[in-house]
Amino acid sequence: xxxxxxxxxxxxxxxxxxxxxxxxxxxxxxxxxxxxxxxxxxxxxxxxxxxxxxxxxxxxxxxxxxxxxxxxxxxxxxxxxxxxxxxxxxxxxxxxxxxxxxxxxxxxxxxxxxxxxxxxxxxxxxxxxxxxxxxxxxxxxxxxxxxxxxxxxxxxxxxxxxxxxxxxxxxxxxxxxxxxxxxxxxxxxxxxxxxxxxxxxxxxxxxxxxxxxxxxxxxxxxxxxxxxxxxxxxxxxxxxxxxxxxxxxxxxxxxxxxxxxxxxxxxxxxxxxxxxxxxxxxxxxxxxxxxxxxxxxxxxxxxxxxxxxxxxxxxxxxxxxxxxxxxxxxxxxxxxxxxxxxxxxx
Amino acid sequence: xxxxxxxxxxxxxxxxxxxxxxxxxxxxxxxxxxxxxxxxxxxxxxxxxxxxxxxxxxxxxxxxxxxxxxxxxxxxxxxxxxxxxxxxxxxxxxxxxxxxxxxxxxxxxxxxxxxxxxxxxxxxxxxxxxxxxxxxxxxxxxxxxxxxxxxxxxxxxxxxxxxxxxxxxxxxxxxxxxxxxxxxxxxxxxxxxxxxxxxxxxxxxxxxxxxxxxxxxxxxxxxxxxxxxxxxxxxxxxxxxxxxxxxxxxxxxxxxxxxxxxxxxxxxxxxxxxxxxxxxxxxxxxxxxxxxxxxxxxxxxxxxxxxxxxxxxxxxxxxxxxxxxxxxxxxxxxxxxxxxxxxxxxxxxxxxxxxxxxxxxxxxxxxxxxxxxxxxxxxxxxxxxxxxxxxxxxxxxxxxxxxxxxxxxxxxxxxxxxxxxxxxxxxxxxxxxxxxxxxxxxxxxxxxxxxxxxxxxxxxxxxxxxxxxxxxxxxxxxxxxx
Numbered sequence: 047x048x049x050x051x052x053x054x055x056x057x058x059x060x061x062x063x064x065x066x067x068x069x070x071x072x073x074x075x076x077x078x079x080x081x082x083x084x085x086x087x088x089x090x091x092x093x094x095x096x097x098x099x100x101x102x103x104x105x106x107x108x109x110x111x112x113x114x115x116x117x118x119x120x121x122x123x124x125x126x127x128x129x130x131x132x133x134x135x136x137x138x139x140x141x142x143x144x145x146x147x148x149x150x151x152x153x154x155x156x157x158x159x160x161x162x163x164x165x166x167x168x169x170x171x172x173x174x175x176x177x178x179x180x181x182x183x184x185x186x187x188x189x190x191x192x193x194x195x196x197x198x199x200x201x202x203x204x205x206x207x208x209x210x211x212x213x214x215x216x217x218x219x220x221x222x223x224x225x226x227x228x229x230x231x232x233x234x235x236x237x238x239x240x241x242x243x244x245x246x247x248x249x250x251x252x253x254x255x256x257x258x259x260x261x262x263x264x265x266x267x268x269x270x271x272x273x274x275x276x277x278x279x280x281x282x283x284x285x286x287x288x289x290x291x292x293x294x295x296x297x298x299x300x301x302x303x304x305x306x307x308x309x310x311x312x313x314x315x316x317x318x319x320x321x322x323x324x325x326x327x328x329x330x331x332x333x334x335x336x337x338x339x340x341x342x343x344x345x346x347x348x349x350x351x352x353x354x355x356x357x358x359x360x361x362x363x364x365x366x367x368x369x370x371x372x373x374x375x376x377x378x379x380x381x382x383x384x385x386x387x388x389x390x391x392x
Numbered sequence: 393x394x395x396x397x398x399x400x401x402x403x404x405x406x407x408x409x410x411x412x413x414x415x416x417x418x419x420x421x422x423x424x425x426x427x428x429x430x431x432x433x434x435x436x437x438x439x440x441x442x443x444x445x446x447x448x449x450x451x452x453x454x455x456x457x458x459x460x461x462x463x464x465x466x467x468x469x470x471x472x473x474x475x476x477x478x479x480x481x482x483x484x485x486x487x488x489x490x491x492x493x494x495x496x497x498x499x500x501x502x503x504x505x506x507x508x509x510x511x512x513x514x515x516x517x518x519x520x521x522x523x524x525x526x527x528x529x530x531x532x533x534x535x536x537x538x539x540x541x542x543x544x545x546x547x548x549x550x551x552x553x554x555x556x557x558x559x560x561x562x563x564x565x566x567x568x569x570x571x572x573x574x575x576x577x578x579x580x581x582x583x584x585x586x587x588x589x590x591x592x593x594x595x596x597x598x599x600x601x602x603x604x605x606x607x608x609x610x611x612x613x614x615x616x617x618x619x620x621x622x623x624x625x626x627x628x629x630x631x632x633x634x635x636x637x638x639x640x641x642x643x644x645x646x647x648x649x650x651x652x653x654x655x656x657x658x659x660x661x662x663x664x665x666x667x668x669x670x671x672x673x674x675x676x677x678x679x680x681x682x683x684x685x686x687x688x689x690x691x692x693x694x695x696x697x698x699x700x701x702x703x704x705x706x707x708x709x710x711x712x713x714x715x716x717x718x719x720x721x722x723x724x725x726x727x728x729x730x731x732x733x734x735x736x737x738x739x740x741x742x743x744x745x746x747x748x749x750x751x752x753x754x755x756x757x758x759x760x761x762x763x764x765x766x767x768x769x770x771x772x773x774x775x776x777x778x779x780x781x782x783x784x785x786x787x788x789x790x791x792x793x794x795x796x797x798x799x800x801x802x803x804x805x806x807x808x809x810x811x812x813x814x815x816x817x818x819x820x821x822x823x824x825x826x827x828x829x830x831x832x833x834x835x836x837x838x839x840x841x842x843x844x845x846x847x848x849x850x851x852x853x854x855x856x857x858x859x860x861x862x863x864x865x866x867x868x869x870x871x872x873x874x
Contacts (some may be wrong), residue, residue, distance in 0.1 A: 256743050261729070261736045268724040274683065275712070275719050276733045277703035 060330070063380035067373040074368055080359045088358050089351035099350060101233035105306070107346035108236065109134065109298035109320040111243030114327030114338040115250050116294025122254065122333045123267040123287035129173065129188025130295040131321025132195030133166040135313055137299025139199060140165030142310035145221040145303075146207065154225050159242070159300045166296015167289045169195060174288030178281040184288065192321070196313040203310055217311035227305040236305025239297075243342075246294060250335035263287055295321060318349060319367065326374045345370065393418045393570055394470075394539055399448035401434050408434040409445070410594045416539060416570040421561065423573045423581040426591035427614055427776070427804025432574050435591070436541050439572075440472045441465040471532035472541045476548070479516045479524055486512035489531050521669050522553035526560065533564065540564065541572040546580055547802065550668040551832060551865040558584050576804055578610055579833075590614055615806050626820040628661035628840055633824040634680075634793050638688035641675040649675035652688070653850035655843060657793070657824040662815070663853055664839030665828045668868050672848040673828045674715055677797045680826065681705065681712035692793060706734050709792030713782055713799050715828075720782035723771035727763050728752035730770050731785045759784040760810065776807035783814060793824040800834060812838060832861060846870045 072082030092099035113130045120127045127133075140161035144154060173187035200216075202208075209219035227236040254260035266273040266283040273280045302316055303309065310316070327345050331337035352366035394416040401409040409431045416422055424432045437443040439450065441459040449456050452468055459465050462472070479488045489512070510523045519527070525545060532540055542561075546554045561584065565571055575581050581588055588605055590598045590613040598613040634657040643649035650672045657663055667673050679686040682702040690697050692710055702712065711734075714720045721730040728748045735751075736743060752766035761780045763773055770778060779799070786794065796815065800808040815838055819825055829835050835842060835856075842859055843852030844867040851867055852859070859867075 256745065257741060258736050258739070258743060261732070261743060264725065264729075265722050265733070269718070269722040271719045272722045272733070275681075275702065275714055277682065277701040277706075 059380050059384045060377065063376040064373065066380075067369075067376040070372050070376070071369050074365070075355075075359075075361075078359065078361050078365075080355075080361070085355060085359060088354050089347070092354040093347040093350055098233075099354070101230065101235050102350040102353065103343060103346045104240065105234045105236075105346075106318070106320075106349040107343045108239050108243055108301060108305075109317070110324050110327050110342035110345055110349075111240070111338055112246060112298040112301065113291075113295045113320060113324035114331065114342050115243065115247040115335045116291035117324055117328035118331045118333060118335045118338060119250050119254065119263070120287045120291035121267075121328055123263045123284050124270070125174065125177065125267075125284050125288040125291070126185050127170060127173070127188045127288055127291045128185055128325055129170070129190075129192045129321070130291065130324055131317060131319065132188070132192035133169045133292040133295035134299040134302070134317050134321045135192075135195040135199050136169040137162035137166040137296025138303045138310055138316050139202065139299075140296060141300035141303050142207070142218060142221075145225045146218060146310075150222045150225055155227070155304065158225065158304050159297055162296040162300025163293040164296065166299060167293035169296070170288050170292025174285045174292075177288065178285045199310065199313045199316070203312070207310065209309070218309045221304070221308045225304065226308050227301070229305065234306050236301060239301030239305050242297065242301070244339060246297070247335045247338050254335060259283075295324075318352075323349060323370050326370055326377070329374065329377065348373070393453060395451040396435070396439065397449045397451065399435060399438060399445045399450075401431075401438060401443060401445050407594050409438070409448075411448070412591065412594075412596045414589055414596070416572065418538075418568050418570055419565050420586040421565055421571045421573055421584050423575060423585035423588045424591065425575060425578070425581050425588055425610060425614060427576060427806060430591040430614075430804070431594040432591055433543065434594075436472065436543065436572065436574060439465070440470060440541060466535055469536055469538035470541065471535060471537035471539065472543065473525065473528045473532060473545060475543045475545070479527060481517040482515065484513050484515055485510055485519070485527050488516055488527055489534055520553070521548040522550070522556065525549070525557065529560070529564070533569075537569065539570045539572065541574070543574045544576075544802070545573070546575070546577065547830075548669055550830070550868045551861065552869055553668075554580070576614075578607055578805075581610070582607065592616060611805065614804075625662065625816055625838065625840065626660065628658040628819075628824075629822055631659055632656050633659045633661070633693060634826070635691040635694075636680070636689065639676070639679060639690060640687040641672070641679040641684055643675055649848050650679065650686075650845075650850070651848040653845075655850070655853050657826065659792075659822040659824055660819050661841070662819050662825040662827055662839045664835040664842045664856065665826065665845055665850070666830070666832065666835055666842060666864055666868055667828075667845035669830060671845040671868075673797065673845055676845065676850075677712070677715065677795050677826070677828055681710070681714075681795050683712075703734075703737070706789060709790055711786035711789060711791055711794045713779075713786055713794070713796040715797040716801075717775060717778045717782065721770045721778055724769065726767050726769050727756065727761065727773070727781060728766035730781055731755055731766075734785055734789060755781075755784040755788060759814075776803040779803050779807060779811065783811060787814060787818060791818060791823045793826070794818065795826045795828075797828040798830065799827070800829075800831065808834075832864065835864075836861075844868055 068086065075082045075085045093103050094100065113134065117127060117130060141158035144158045144161045148154065169191060173184045173191060176182035176187055177184045203216045203218055207218045209217060211219055227238050229236050254263065262278045262283050266278055266280045270280055298320060299316065307316065323345050327338055327341045330341040348369050349366055352363045355361040355365055356363045396412065396414040399409050399412045412435055426432050434443065438445050441461045441464050450459060457468060459468065510519060510526055516524060516527065545557060549557060561571055573584055582605065586602050588600045588602065588610065589596060590610060592614060637654045639650055639653040640648060641650035653676055655663060665673060675684060678684040680690060682697065682700050682705040692708060697705060731752050732748050739747065749766045756763055756766065759780045761784065762777050770781065773781065800811050815825060827838055839856045841853040842856045843850050844864060846868060847870065
């Protein structure tokens with residue numbers, strides 16, 4: 047095999063895994079009495095041809111871009127943050143606090159994002175601290191903090207933050223108009239957040255490959271023994287990577303409430319499980335933050351496909367969870383098989 | 393009895409075995425000799441069913457066999473004694489021996505076997521490396537091994553244990569077992585084998601009966617050229633570079649691993665520290681390299697190194713070649729990045745990638761690292777070249793002292809020669825070297841003075857001419873009162 051071909055081989059493996067996932071999910075779709083091919087055609091059409099659908103994909107891409115970029119870095123450092131969903135919600139809470147309780151000024155929108163990032167980072171803080179100081183595994187702590195975040199939001203919108211003009215509904219008052227992000231005409235694409243996500247991906251890529259801090263992160267993540275040997279402060283590096291991924295998820299949460307909902311509302315409405323889907327986004331990016339510019343739209347299309355299946359084929363929207371779960375499973379399996387093949391030889 | 397014919401195994405970009413033939417007879421020790429990366433391990437993994445050959449056949453008792461898995465290999469009577477024992481540490485020797493024995497639903501309480509070399513009720517974790525190896529060998533024989541494959545069996549042993557192992561293997565051979573002895577140590581191969589097959593670059597380059605083999609002939613086959621004569625060690629300079637008094641260091645489990653080590657080193661002096669594996673070498677080296685807290689005094693050019701990070705110590709001229717290569721270089725990074733591990737901080741807020749690359753190109757040339765280029769991932773390099781990479785990095789600072797732990801462990805003759813030369817050169821330039829090694833030849837070839845660690849206590853140092861190998865062996869096993 048020539049060098050170029052070998053570099054492409056993993057892509058082929060991923061392509062095959064994605065096809066297998068589509069085939070498996072096809073079985074589920076057939077179980078609903080729909081033709082899988084028709085479903086996929088509809089999704090493809092809605093995602094890439096229909097302008098309305100394209101903007102839906104783009105809208106779903108925004109939070110995935112932000113969270114996925116942060117998670118890519120965290121995974122690279124060996125911090126398996128799978129609680130981005132909760133950190134996103136806290137980001138929404140932070141942004142809402144600024145919008146609802148501070149006077150609206152020109153600095154308010156940036157302040158909302160800042161507050162969102164801080165709140166998201168704070169939500170990742172216990173998990174990061176426990177991991178680096180007491181070796182408590184972050185998979186458990188980050189995951190378990192997510193329902194806590196959900197019920198915190200539920201408490202706020204039913205209790206102290208419940209709006210005065212919302213009648214029976216459980217949400218806060220709307221944010222003042224000047225604290226609502228601009229969107230592309232006729233869509234829900236809040237482009238400032240989109241730009242922020244793209245900029246973050248690029249910045250993280252530079253951080254990782256072009257700075258001493260990124261170098262330390264890569265060494266600490268892939269080989270803690272070497273990091274210790276070279277005097278790299280592993281704990282600090284892992285801790286900061288964890289906090290950073292929480293902050294990025296917080297930005298996504300701030301973007302969702304400032305760009306789309308303009309208020310804090312039910313957790314399931316704030317996020318369509320972006321925090322979980324972004325795990326796949328980061329996984330697919332293979333440790334390269336810039337690659338989320340490709341993988342986030344891919345998963346965005348799958349999320350948007352859920353709407354298509356719901357409206358066009360009368361399926362539950364949550365079919366997309368089956369979709370993304372199957373996809374992740376196939377990708378991880380393909381990766382393990384590929385590694386095994388490389389080890390054993392053909 | 394066993395015949396490998398035309399075995400070929402290709403990995404992406406490299407042919408690990410190229411039409412290799414190998415014949416094993418009953419009651420012989422057949423040495424497989426070759427540098428690292430020569431294809432010894434691949435050949436044996438194929439024989440043991442861990443890898444499948446692309447071409448070639450294996451015949452057992454004249455019949456072709458296909459070995460798909462280690463289980464199949466065991467069924468056919470082929471047993472591999474791995475370099476590092478795979479025993480259940482918490483279990484007793486007897487329990488480990490029973491492991492893998494089948495036949496009835498209930499396990500026998502005791503393995504029925506001829507005299508065991510070790511107490512069957514001892515826990516494996518309490519055994520020495522040599523004893524663990526004996527247990528591995530006994531287990532293989534219990535399973536009815538007709539062919540015993542030993543992968544670098546002496547690398548974990550002290551000299552007296554090597555003698556014991558060889559005596560034991562001679563007895564096993566006499567019972568009709570064929571033994572494959574994988575090694576790159578010439579003296580051991582000459583001492584033990586009946587026949588010697590030499591591999592180089594994946595090809596079989598020669599086969600010799602023991603009586604026809606000479607050292608020089610084998611070296612030429614292995615390396616492809618004659619070795620250069622060893623560089624003479626220069627006398628050390630005046631003054632004190634490293635001053636260590638009453639050093640005490642704890643192991644990870646909190647037990648005292650080094651119980652009072654004291655020595656001084658002059659500029660340009662090499663102190664060789666010998667000892668059976670696990671006698672405190674690792675902790676001593678790590679304490680001196682800033683990786684482990686210690687009690688006592690340790691001064692580099694008169695200033696204490698207590699509490700200094702490894703990075704700060706490197707800046708002060710103290711380099712460290714760590715015990716295992718996986719500690720010295722990140723497999724996932726490329727050569728240029730691995731070489732930058734000590735200097736990446738110095739380029740300001742941005743990594744100077746072009747300087748890293750040009751520096752790597754220079755070091756690859758200077759240290760003869762066999763890598764296609766600075767972008768090659770470290771994990772694709774052979775052991776010897778990873779070690780060259782680590783040395784290139786550690787030796788290219790402004791060096792005053794070097795802690796080198798097993799610097800040539802598991803590397804081939806060519807790399808060993810080069811590493812020895814580098815150490816001697818640096819010492820001649822005034823670098824003090826603490827050399828921790830299990831290789832006695834290396835110890836004597838490089839050291840001005842030698843010391844021995846036994847159960848955490850440092851004996852010596854003495855001028856190396858004053859301690860002969862026999863005494864050193866006794867010191868290493870605690871049998872010498874001095």
